[in-house]
Amino acid sequence: MAPYSPAVDDIGFLLGRVFDFDALVGTLPGHEELGTELAVSVLEEGGKFCAGVLEPLNRPADEGGCRLVDGLVSTPKGMAEAYRAFVAAGWPALSGDPEYGGQGLPHVMQILFDEMIASTNLSFGLFPGLTRGAVEAISHHGSAELKAIYLPKMTSGAWTGAMALTEAAAGTDLGLLTARAEPGEDGSFRIRGTKIFISSGDHDFGGNIIHLVLARLPDTPAGVRGISLFLVPKFLVNQDGTLGAHNTMSVGSLEHKMGIHAQPTCVMNYDGATGWLIGEPGRGLNAMFTMMNAERLLVGIQGLGIAEAATQKAAAYARERMQGRSADGSRGPVAIVEHPDVRRMLLTGRSLADASRALAVWVAIQMDIAARHPDGQVRKAADGFVALLTPVVKSAFTDFGFETAVLSQQVLGGHGYIREWGMEQYVRDVRITQIYEGTNGVQAIDLVTRKVPLEDGALTARFFDLVRHDLEAASRDMETGGIADATLQALVRLERATQRLLADRAGATAGASDYLRLFALVAFGWMWARMAAAATDGALPLHRRKRASAAFFAERILPQTLGLEQAAGAGAASLMALDADMF
Structure with missing residues (x-):
């Protein structure tokens, strides 16, 4: 299998061209000296650690597993050494509070680094990820004495x-x-x-x-x-x-x-x-949910990380594997990447992974604004968007991560089912992300019963207004009009579904999962419109890929919203028709 390659160019594109990271950090006290160049350079070093240390450990650690010896856990060979190297390099403290020895870097950088960790060794990533969540809970709710004793050691990763x-x-x-x-x-x-x-x-x-x-x-x-x-x-x-x-x-x-x-x-x-x-x-529960919400975002990033790694390796395999004849029958054997159905699977994974990363960056930016912006009203608005999007990130990213891993396994055919190629491990590992930290069904229920109705729906309406503003601007451009117009139509479907949900809150849970997927696809279309707009004047292969992926998403993925709107509004009658003992 091809080695993992950190998506550094994509990160630079998102921070520099799509979200104007340089301008953002200039508005956040304590981050004024940061910028895209520094962020990318730090993440490039993080990617080297992940690719050089964590990925080579991934398969042997999976095969070795953990053991219980005389009541104590023994982790797989190399795991403890990798963790100690991780701590020695200062990575656990990346976004930690400087008061307790952290580097205080933005959430954006932490989330992008978490993706790299998940891409290379999802099991490993839970150790620092859970530690950061515990730090969040103690920071917000613990006594001064507990903070003084525990937070410095936990921030550094020593504990x-x-x-x-x-x-x-x-x-x-x-x-x-x-x-x-x-x-x-x-x-x-x-x-x-x-x-x-x-x-x-x-x-x-x-x-x-x-x-x-x-x-x-x-x-x-x-x-x-x-x-x-x-x-x-x-x-x-x-x-x-x-x-x-x-x-x-x-x-x-x-x-x-x-x-x-x-x-x-x-x-x-x-x-x-x-x-x-x-x-x-x-x-x-109030204190624990401080940790839980942080972990739910992390779990969503785990789904993204697996989607990225699986897509990379499936694409590399498809470029090398020779099978079948060209579409016109004139050549053969050809690399399977020439076959339309293989391209469908690869483009599905790529369009979902890239849109997930873009939305993750947008949410992380809102987290940084909520934490540091000098205007209290701006902080409050950003915090509301984070609350609204948290169940979407956790559920949609992990659903799409699993689906992408399965599609990537399919690209490899029989080799995808064999352990030595590594793809079956992605399928096994990412599956838990749809279950832990609140199952995806629970996330959907949280979205429709708690988050969408916040402020009697006003928070959700403000988010939709934000999306519409960007889409209408993009729709006026010939280069981006296709993805923007398709997403605007999908947004109308989402708004209709939202109005039905708010009018019938008692029956909202019956269509919750369909509604969440509808919501996610509209948000992804929004991200693709922004990425396509940022790539219109670019000549790099990355820019060409963005434009082509946006067109694919508009034509092949967004049409799912037609059926999702209908399913989300179908009500509970067919779900509840059978007696329980008839299942």
Whole structure:
């Protein structure tokens, strides 16, 4: 298989020509010295680490897997060394808060680096990704003392993080969880219970592992209002900051999974483990969702990363594999990239991956504006857009990532089904992204029941106005009119579907998944219109590829919105017609 190549040219195109990153950072205090050139150079170095260190480890680590030895997790050969090299190079601190030793670089750069990590070693990426999410939760809700003890080490990557939510009988419905927290005399708590599916729950990298655990205090009400969040470290921390005794928590077993074999997914037992409250009692979900929302965006980027890697390798294979005759029958054998159906599969993957990256950059820009812009109203508006787009990014990017991996596997034919070619691992690994951090069905329900109705639909309307403004401008240009006009028509369908949803909120969940995909495709069309406009005067192969991909997306992908509008508005009758025992 061809080696992974970081999409540095595409990143430079997006930052420099599509989103005017130089002008953006000039409006954000603390980022004034940044610019496209510096961002691309940093990410180019990150790409070298991913391609040179993480990708060569991907297949052997998958084959070796994690093991539980005398109650301790042993990660695959080379994994601990790679992580220590990652920390030594300063990569965990890329976007971290400078107050705790972070580099303070924009979310845009972090998200693009996360894509590279996911493209080369999705299992590895969960270690720093979960740690950043835990840092977010502690930063927003932890006490000053907890921040001082834990955040510097976690920001540097010396200590890692994990989130412990799920129990055997409490998955999506966390109100059913039974883990308990008993107050101690010193202000700490004793945590008791068992959690399952705990990614990065234990490892052999060294340092501490900081678990954020949901549990119930005594005499609290049933349901989610009785849940609190606790910081529970693997090792207790001494007064001088050194690691002390092992906390009373253990790995009961490792889950045997379809994919991400190099990631230790643990059953964790907390047997009176010492923990500290994060946030207010009974407000644990509020604190945990700070971490969850960050992780949902990360998971979406994982889907993008796999889509990019799979498309690259499928295209390289298609250029080299000789099979069949040319379309006019005059030559043969020819490279399979000449066959129209192979091109359909490759262009589908490319059009989805490139649009995902562009939308990810736009969302990350909104995150940076929400965090740093001097105008409070501008910050609020940007934060609203991030909230609206979070379930779309998580669900659509991972659905499209899986679909792209399967299409890429199909391009390789029988070789795609054989382990040594690597494509089947992409299919196995990316599959979990549609499930964890809230299944994609749950994301769709969140979009239609919570996000779209925000401000009685006004937030969504503002987003649509923003999209329409760009599309109408692009539609007046001969070069971009095709993609812009097709997306404007799709936007009308999305707006009709949205009005029906807001008028019938009780029945909205029946068409939620169709609605989310419709929403995503319109957003992708918007991104393609912007990319096509930025490429109109360019002569580079990248610019030609952008224009051709935009045309393909308009003709072959956007027509899906016709059926999606109809399905989203079909109601629940056909779904609920059968009695449960007839399935």
